[in-house]
Amino acid sequence: xxxxxxxxxxxxxxxxxxxxxxxxxxxxxxxxxxxxxxxxxxxxxxxxxxxxxxxxxxxxxxxxxxxxxxxxxxxxxxxxxxxxxxxxxxxxxxxxx
Numbered sequence: 001x002x003x004x005x006x007x008x009x010x011x012x013x014x015x016x017x018x019x020x021x022x023x024x025x026x027x028x029x030x031x032x033x034x035x036x037x038x039x040x041x042x043x044x045x046x047x048x049x050x051x052x053x054x055x056x057x058x059x060x061x062x063x064x065x066x067x068x069x070x071x072x073x074x075x076x077x078x079x080x081x082x083x084x085x086x087x088x089x090x091x092x093x094x095x096x097x
Contacts, residue, residue: 053083
């Protein structure tokens with residue numbers, strides 16, 4: 001339920017800014033193609049490093065809200081930022097302990 005409330009706040013902000021919003025999930029067909037078209041990507045899927053670097057177009061802004069702990073104890077988001085950080089205009093990982 002918390003995820004729905006969180007998403008609703010973002011959606012309202014984008015709609016107020018007159019943005020075109022596309023909602024996807026982990027089962028969306030051809031997700032990488034949809035992401036390559038986006039100027040702003042907000043990710044909260046709950047799957048560690050699911051979004052790969054080459055799925056995001058150069059110059060996009062990515063907000064990763066996912067918080068995942070790997071088997072080695074490392075905290076990571078839903079986006080593979082190591083493969084992505086040189087391609088972005090701006091990014092924000094929202095990891096918290």
